[in-house]
Amino acid sequence: MVASFTSETPLVTAEWLKAHLGAPDVRVLDATWFMPGSPQTGRQAYGSHHIPGSRFFDIDEIADTTSPFPHMLPPAEKFASRARQLGLGDGHRIICYDQNAYSASCRAWWMFRAMGHDDVAVLDGGFNAWRTAGGPVDDLPTTYLADRHFTVRIRQDLVRDFSRMREIVASGDLQVVDARPEARFRGEADEPRPGLRKGHMPGSISLPHGRLIRPDGRFKAPEELKAIFAGAGVDLAKPVVNTCGSGVTAAILAFAEALAGHDDASVYDASWCEWGAEASGAPVETG
DSSP states (O other): OOOBTTTBBOEEEEHHHHHHTTTTEEEEOOOOOOOOOOSSSSHHHHOOOTTTTTTEEOTTTTOOOOOTTTTTTHHHHHHHHHHTTTTTTTOOEEEOOOOSSSSSHHHHHHHHHHOOOOEEEEEEHHHHHHHHTTTOOSSSSOOOOOOOOOOOOOOOOGGHEEEEEEEHHOOOOSSEEEOOOOOHHHHHHHSSSTOOSBBOTOEEOOOOGGGGBOSSBBOHHHHHHHHHHHHHHTTTSSEEEEEOSSSHHHHHHHHHHHHHHOOOOOOEEHHHHHHHHHHOOOBBBBB
C-alpha cells in the first residue's frame, strides 16, 4: 500500500513518489551536495541525471552569502524569492532527495521547516532507491512557473546561533548531539576544513549520522532509531540541539529524531566551522 504524505511522516518511499510524481501539488527538489574538493558538484550531478521534473536546490546559493561560514540559512526574503523562482509556493508538498547519501536532502528539509513550511519530506534512500524502484530518469532541465506566493514564518526554535550555544554549553540546559565521525569528535582526526581546532563542545554527545542509516541507504525504523538515540545517551523526551561540521549532517540527526517522534529538535547552523575556529574563543574538549 502506498503511504500517504503528512507532516507527521516526513519520509516517503520511491514507490510513493512514483505514484504521486505527476500530482499538481507535489514538487521534487534535488538537493545533491558534495564537500569542497570533491571531483563533482551537486549541480553537475543533477545535470547528468535526475528525477523528471525535479528542480535543483543549491544549499550554497540559497544561503546567507554574506556570512563567513558556508551555506548558512538565508534571510527570509531571499529564501522566499528563491523558492518562488523554483516554482514553489504555499500549498505545495515538497519532496527532497539527493544523489550522495543524504548529503543535503535533510538539510533542505530542515531549511523549509525553519522557514515555516511543514509540508516537506525526504525520499527514503534518495536517488539510488528511485533507480532501484525503476523510477524514470531525465537529464533535461526542468521548466516551471513562479505562480504562487511562498510565505515564510521563521521558526527560531529550530535554529541555534553561537551566543545561544555558549549559553547551552555553559548551563547544560539542552542536550547537544554531534553528527561528526567519532575520530573527529574525540580530536583524533583533522577537520576537513582548514583552520579549525580538533575536538568537541564540552558536554556534547557523539552520534555519527551513519549509524542511523541502513546498509541499503534507507533510514532505520523508528523503534530502532529510538534505541540508537537512547544507547548514545540522548533522551528524546527532552530538548535537543544537533551540531556537525557545517550544519549539514546535523540536519540528518534532526530528521531521524523527527522519525523517532521528537519533531522539534534544533540545529546549530554554523556548527564546528564557527565553534572550532581559533578566533571564536569557545571551549573545546578532546577524548
